[in-house]
Amino acid sequence: MENAALLTLAGLCLGVALSGLLTVVPRQEPWRASQSLGLVYLAFMGLVALPLVRTFAGGALLSYMPLLLVLLLAMPPAFHHYILARTSTGPASPVPWRDLALPVAGGVVCIGYWLLPAQARETMFLSGELPPGVLPAALALATFVLILLWLVVSLAYVVASLRRLAIYRREIRQLYSDADARDLRWVDVMIVLILLIWAAGAGFLADENLADGSLFVAELFLVLVAAGLLVLNVFAPVTVLDMNVTVHEEEPELKYARSALTGDHAAKLAARIEAAMRNDALYLDPSLSLQKLSRHVGALPNQVSQTLNQEIGESFFDFVAKWRIEASKPMILAGEASVLSVALEVGFNSRSTFYKAFKRETGMTPKDYRLKHRKAA
Numbered sequence: 001m002e003n004a005a006l007l008t009l010a011g012l013c014l015g016v017a018l019s020g021l022l023t024v025v026p027r028q029e030p031w032r033a034s035q036s037l038g039l040v041y042l043a044f045m046g047l048v049a050l051p052l053v054r055t056f057a058g059g060a061l062l063s064y065m066p067l068l069l070v071l072l073l074a075m076p077p078a079f080h081h082y083i084l085a086r087t088s089t090g091p092a093s094p095v096p097w098r099d100l101a102l103p104v105a106g107g108v109v110c111i112g113y114w115l116l117p118a119q120a121r122e123t124m125f126l127s128g129e130l131p132p133g134v135l136p137a138a139l140a141l142a143t144f145v146l147i148l149l150w151l152v153v154s155l156a157y158v159v160a161s162l163r164r165l166a167i168y169r170r171e172i173r174q175l176y177s178d179a180d181a182r183d184l185r186w187v188d189v190m191i192v193l194i195l196l197i198w199a200a201g202a203g204f205l206a207d208e209n210l211a212d213g214s215l216f217v218a219e220l221f222l223v224l225v226a227a228g229l230l231v232l233n234v235f236a237p238v239t240v241l242d243m244n245v246t247v248h249e250e251e252p253e254l255k256y257a258r259s260a261l262t263g264d265h266a267a268k269l270a271a272r273i274e275a276a277m278r279n280d281a282l283y284l285d286p287s288l289s290l291q292k293l294s295r296h297v298g299a300l301p302n303q304v305s306q307t308l309n310q311e312i313g314e315s316f317f318d319f320v321a322k323w324r325i326e327a328s329k330p331m332i333l334a335g336e337a338s339v340l341s342v343a344l345e346v347g348f349n350s351r352s353t354f355y356k357a358f359k360r361e362t363g364m365t366p367k368d369y370r371l372k373h374r375k376a377a
Contacts, residue, residue: 009222013048032092033085039078046071066113073106076157087168173317186235193228283323321357
């Protein structure tokens, strides 16, 4: 019998996961993001329901335990494909076979367990012993190998996901002046929590099998799961994929290799871009994008991007931020408005983004900048 605290936590986690499955998943776009995130929620639900199944549905436990292996193996590729879907705009490509290999292998092992007599499954899952016969031994070995592979593959998915996010964030800095509002930073927190959840789950399983559950606090695993579910429930619905984002993995030289933009044309376009900022104060638009700037100066977005990167030497985001910071300096020195008011006045969407941009441009915080110039005066 599980203790009351563990059952309460498991019930809360299950409720949070179910609410996310019913409210967050249907709002995801494109369909691949919805599909992948739904699988993540189902995997979480399966993992946190174990104490409840043990206590209230003991008869289903022997069939339920093998299914956990499938859910465990499906979670890493599912979350990775969710990230891919949220950072891509083209049509969804078929899921590569390598991403299906472990879940399918887990499904075969699961079916193998279900084919065992109930007595053999009870011996393996409840007594922790290996019953006689070739099939139980083969299933136990396959389970051990799959869990080892899961550990290695999970780390590979983490690396691939972080790389994809880095590419995506570089690209949106070429397209948007409010890139910090689109960069999916909450996914970094989720990845850390998933790593902790995986580590806690591995510790829990090892403790259950090697120390009779006397060393590891199972509640820690559920608390981490609850934190991960809350992050998903809060942030996944509010970050909407912008369908104008296109991620390019090539280097700038390759990306612009086929451009017809000459050096003289680039210099003239750079002058028009600078004039648009200086005379028309386009940087004051919080939602200013490369597309808007391109229309304003009468050039193709790719030409404006090439000019910014090669002629001016800055990404679109950094270029616009520089103009915003210059506009903010007199207001900071005057000291009549709050930092947040100044940030919003010059086109930033948040105080934190303004702080980072201001320090990058001046090497100082707004407060230090004001104090330095007051002393100099």
